Amino acid sequence: MKKNDYITLYHYSNNKIKGKLLPDFFGNNSYTDNDIKSCNIKRIFFYDKKNPEYLLSNCSFLYTCRILKNQLYNITIDPAGYIKRYNSLYQAINVIKSRYKGIIYRIGDYNIINIFYAINSNKIERR
Numbered sequence: 001m002k003k004n005d006y007i008t009l010y011h012y013s014n015n016k017i018k019g020k021l022l023p024d025f026f027g028n029n030s031y032t033d034n035d036i037k038s039c040n041i042k043r044i045f046f047y048d049k050k051n052p053e054y055l056l057s058n059c060s061f062l063y064t065c066r067i068l069k070n071q072l073y074n075i076t077i078d079p080a081g082y083i084k085r086y087n088s089l090y091q092a093i094n095v096i097k098s099r100y101k102g103i104i105y106r107i108g109d110y111n112i113i114n115i116f117y118a119i120n121s122n123k124i125e126r127r
Contacts, residue, residue: 006066009046012059020118043114063121071101
């Protein structure tokens with residue numbers, strides 16, 4: 001990976017947000033119900049492609065941001081073995097959170113990125 005290797009992230013919402021996206025809103029919509037049950041660490045959900053799911057087609061706003069890839073931990077591959085080393089996903093994510101700004105994992109043909117901290121974004125109206 002190159003030192004300045006960035007990835008563009010896409011966040012969908014029906015809320016008009018000014019400035020930074022915040023993880024404080026984690027759990028406020030039905031998309032995150034299963035995530036809350038498996039690991040209730042606040043985070044912001046992003047995709048690495050525009051329009052990854054038809055379910056998101058009704059969202060009014062698209063927010064984009066860029067982050068260095070080396071600030072994301074690939075939890076699908078889990079090269080450091082955090083998932084095996086800790087007793088729960090919650091413990092593993094807490095350790096990862098102390099070392100990275102977010103995690104990345106694969107579902108189908110796109111990646112989902114969770115960012116643990118507030119992040120600047122650009123708003124794009126979709127409707």
